Amino acid sequence: MTATQTIAAALNGQPDLYSALRHAVTRAQAMPAIPDLIAACDATTAARLASVDAGLLAAVARHGLTGEAVPGAAALRRALATVATHPLFLPDPATAPCMALPTTGERPDMPAFSDPAFDPWFAQHQARGTHYGLGLYGENRTVYATPQFADAASPERRTIHLGIDVFAPAGTPVHAPLPGRVRHLAYNADPLDYGHTLILEHDLNGTRFFTLYGHLAATLPGLHPAGSVEPGQIIAHLGDWPENGGWAPHIHFQIITDLLATSGNFFGVGHAGLIDIWSDISPDPNLLMRLPTTSFTV
Structure with missing residues (x-):
């Protein structure tokens, strides 16, 4: 055998x-x-x-x-932590007032991100000085415990969030953090999917990786497949309901070391039982965003 x-x-x-x-x-x-x-x-x-x-x-x-799901994943994480980056937004969420938006009960009055009541709730906090809201990487989100996030290989749903969410008003510009080229421009129209989606391809000292930007507006200024982008260039704007997949205006930002067998879309959540594998495939986006750890606590 x-x-x-x-x-x-x-x-x-x-x-x-x-x-x-x-x-x-x-x-x-x-x-x-x-x-x-x-x-x-x-x-x-x-x-x-x-x-x-x-x-x-x-x-x-x-x-x-x-012991490594993607060859070189550990070395890439180390390199990402030190590479020069441009903020995704201006002002930079690393220094602007932010509030953590965990979905696991720490803010019992917070509507779900897919509930239109979230907009006025968040607007009240913005009026008090909050600039951005932050959704957490690695969070176990019960909203994903539905058949849409299941597959035939396992009874386990994909519920672990693999990106960082940044909530801000619809139309807020998004800037490229690194030089790269456009790998995919797509519209993922399923409910609770990404809506308008951009995936950039990057090269860091000979290692290829990708960044994903989900829940965008249809305006993707001047971008076309294989086109290049420069750090700081405006590459997108935050989408509004419903063009962004049916969510309050925000971006889902994700690092991807291997696109697997996907094209134009990618898994935004992974299985808890495979978190060591998913963290090789999609390491913490804060490697590039550089937000203080206190940004993610209530």
């Missing part, structure tokens, strides 16, 4: 294929080609695997084998 067949046998019939794959690869000490692995599984398991992102399956397997 080949290593791929051994791994496939360990997956057949398992309720959580991600966990089973991770452990089977660790035991086998072999990295299977995902198409070959799917072909070696029984029909039911093969169909479940084939329905999810092949790049994510490869990242899970790679983590089981090497």
